[in-house]
Amino acid sequence: MAGVYTVAQMNSYIKNMFRQDFVLSRVDVRGEVSNCKYHTSGHIYFTLKDESGTLAAVMFAGQAKNLSFRLENGMKVVVSGRIDVYERDGKYQIYVNNITADGIGDLYKKFEELKSYYEEMGYFSNEYKRPIPQYASRIGIVTASTGAAIHDILNIAHRRNPYVSLTLYPALVQGKNAAQSIAQGIRTLDAMNFDVIIVGRGGGSIEDLWAFNEEPVIEAVFNSNTPVISAVGHETDFTITDFVADLRAPTPSAAAELAVSDISVTQSRIEGYMELLNQLMERKLYMYRSQLENKKLKLEHLSPMTILDSRRHQLIQTGQRMENAMNNILLSRKHQLEIYASKLHGLSPLEKLSQGYSYVESIQGKPVNSVKNIDAGDKVKIYFKDGNVDAQVLEVNNGKISDN
Secondary structure, eight states: OTTOOOHHHHHHHHHHHHHHOHHHHSEEEEEEEEEEEEOTTSOEEEEEEOSSOEEEEEEOHHHHTTOSSOOOTTEEEEEEEEEEEETTTTEEEEEEEEEEEEEEOHHHHHHHHHHHHHHHTTTTOGGGOOOOOTTOSEEEEEEOSSSHHHHHHHHHHHHHOTTSEEEEEEOOOSSTTHHHHHHHHHHHHHTTTOSEEEEEEOOOOTTTTGGGGSHHHHHHHHHOSSOEEEEESSTTOOOHHHHHSSEEOSSHHHHHHHHSOOHHHHHHHHHHHHHHHHHHHHHHHHHHHHHHHHHHHHHHHHSHHHHHHHHHHHHHHHHHHHHHHHHHHHHHHHHHHHHHHHHHHHHOHHHHHHTTOOEEEETTSOBOOSGGGOOTTOEEEEEETTEEEEEEOOOOOOSOOOOO
16 A cells, blocks of 8 residues: 555654754763663663653663763763664664763752761661561561562562561552652551561662652651661662661562571571481480490499398308318317327226226225325225225335336
8 A cells, every 4th residue: 555654664764864864963962861771781771861851872882881980870961972763662762972971960969968968867877777687487568569579579588488478568669659658668567566677669760769768768767666678779779768778688689588588598407407416416325325334334333232142142152161161170179089089088097997907996985096095994995897896905005016
């Protein structure tokens, strides 16, 4: 159909028109940097703005490597480059070759003033920083109910520890009433005695994040009894809340990692402690078993039954020795008795009588063993081995008996 073009044809046509315009091929534009992003490729994407409008801008890595300073949101700059159309999106932007600093933007200047003020007031002092619990079980979150921030926090938290309780206070994080909404969320969760509160949102321009630089939010964070983690924007974004909070996280995902302990690490640590405890218990038990065995042996050695058995054995041995000694003594005495008996037998009067001797006794019953004890005419009794006779002494002769 005549006069009908494709989107690609139209974008290409417009692009050619831009390129044919000599003014747009080399132009200098003054504005304030906003929504600045450094890509991993080295390209810099940002927006130039003033009080009336915005202009998309890109500086490719080849030119960006020659930039003598880091481009930040809020900076006022003069950029040199060409205006051209990005055909795929049908949008025009300035392709920047050079950037010159042109002072500090209004919001950036206001940010620095607020930062200096609160720093002088002591709001950033470490003495007011509360430690973040290592094992938080109840975590409050102040952010928008939609958007990447809450999803990132939920995903990271549930992955690290599915048992942690997460409570969201859906707040406005951008716009006219955002500061009051965020502050109310912090106060509400603080009254609920959570272990820690995460306050934040995803990345954006300095205007998008400005609510986190306002007094209601600053005061709510500073006066909170619950430790607060600030997670506003990307790693390169900073707000006053970041400095006042007890801990600053570079991103909402990082805030979840800082607030929620990794249960797998905790479980591994517990398992390690249990293994070590078991080893120590085994060593202790082995030591106590050895000590118990030694005590048992000592107790058995010192027990009354053992002592009694030992005394009984000693008594038996002593009795045996006494019996042996008695038998030896009796045997010796018996032997001596036999000797004495033999001697006595040899000395026995009866034995002498049986050998032909006799025994003379006076009438009074006294033995007459000498002629001095008898006189002639005395009556005596003479004993023989087989009897006795009464006799009268006829004569007493003094003198020894001859061996003949």
